[in-house]
Amino acid sequence: xxxxxxxxxxxxxxxxxxVPAKKDAESVLKDMFKRYSGKWYRSFSFNxxxxxxxxxxxxxxxxxxxxxxxxxxxxxxFGDAANGNAAIYLKDSVYSFRKGKLVRTDLNDLDLTxxxxxxxxxxxxxxxxxxxxxxxDLGKYCEANLNGKPVYVIGxxxxxxxxxxxxxxxxxxxxxxxxxxxDGKKEEGIFSGHQRHGDAWSETACDFYINDKLVQKExxxxxxxxxxxxxxxxxxxxxVYRK
Numbered sequence: 130x131x132x133x134x135x136x137x138x139x140x141x142x143x144x145x146x147x148v149p150a151k152k153d154a155e156s157v158l159k160d161m162f163k164r165y166s167g168k169w170y171r172s173f174s175f176n177x178x179x180x181x182x183x184x185x186x187x188x189x190x191x192x193x194x195x196x197x198x199x200x201x202x203x204x205x206x207f208g209d210a211a212n213g214n215a216a217i218y219l220k221d222s223v224y225s226f227r228k229g230k231l232v233r234t235d236l237n238d239l240d241l242t243x244x245x246x247x248x249x250x251x252x253x254x255x256x257x258x259x260x261x262x263x264x265x266d267l268g269k270y271c272e273a274n275l276n277g278k279p280v281y282v283i284g285x286x287x288x289x290x291x292x293x294x295x296x297x298x299x300x301x302x303x304x305x306x307x308x309x310x311x312d313g314k315k316e317e318g319i320f321s322g323h324q325r326h327g328d329a330w331s332e333t334a335c336d337f338y339i340n341d342k343l344v345q346k347e348x349x350x351x352x353x354x355x356x357x358x359x360x361x362x363x364x365x366x367x368x369v370y371r372k
Contacts, residue, residue: 152272171198172357175350181344197246199250200249201243204217220237293310320335322349327354334348
């Protein structure tokens with residue numbers, strides 16, 4: 130009897146180690162934070178070849194120069210920086226400049242800076258709250274494949290569901306795709322070509338779609354992580370021409 134009880138105990142212990150814990154949206158986020166919180170690069174700069182499309186046809190190619198300081202500072206200079214054509218994303222707002230003059234201020238309700246690294250500069254509970262505020266239902270979760278890669282999907286009970294979703298690479302635990310449905314419009318972004326920077330990653334290619342039509346392709350060049358960036362370039366009240 131004692132030997133039988135001992136054998137049953139050993140089997141129970143072995144089973145407890147061999148059966149993986151069931152995944153859900155929150156456990157995936159916890160895994161992401163465990164891997165990258167405190168390890169993600171603080172700043173990032175690069176230039177970008179940008180292709181714009183209309184009805185699947187290329188209509189324009191340009192070069193953008195981009196600077197990020199996580200968690201919530203992002204600046205794009207469109208073409209020659211000396212022209213003063215830029216957008217400054219600061220917290221939940223975006224400021225648009227033409228020839229160094231502020232021409233428009235909008236709400237930044239699609240915060241890709243947050244999804245692509247900024248989240249790791251908040252507490253876990255703050256990051257969860259921000260994801261919910263962006264319209265992702267953390268009570269919904271499934272698994273899928275993207276271009277042959279297994280992914281976790283946060284925000285949907287199935288990949289076909291028409292809900293806001295974040296797709297996360299199972300291996301790297303980085304965002305590969307977002308889907309957003311708003312005002313009768315479907316927005317989609319796909320991130321690929323990931324390069325390692327220390328203990329973190331950056332996408333180097335992005336494709337954006339509206340209602341399943343390609344509208345923009347991006348390719349990063351000259352990527353630099355943790356390089357010094359002058360914070361004054363993010364001040365919307367005192368526009369600084371970037372050198």
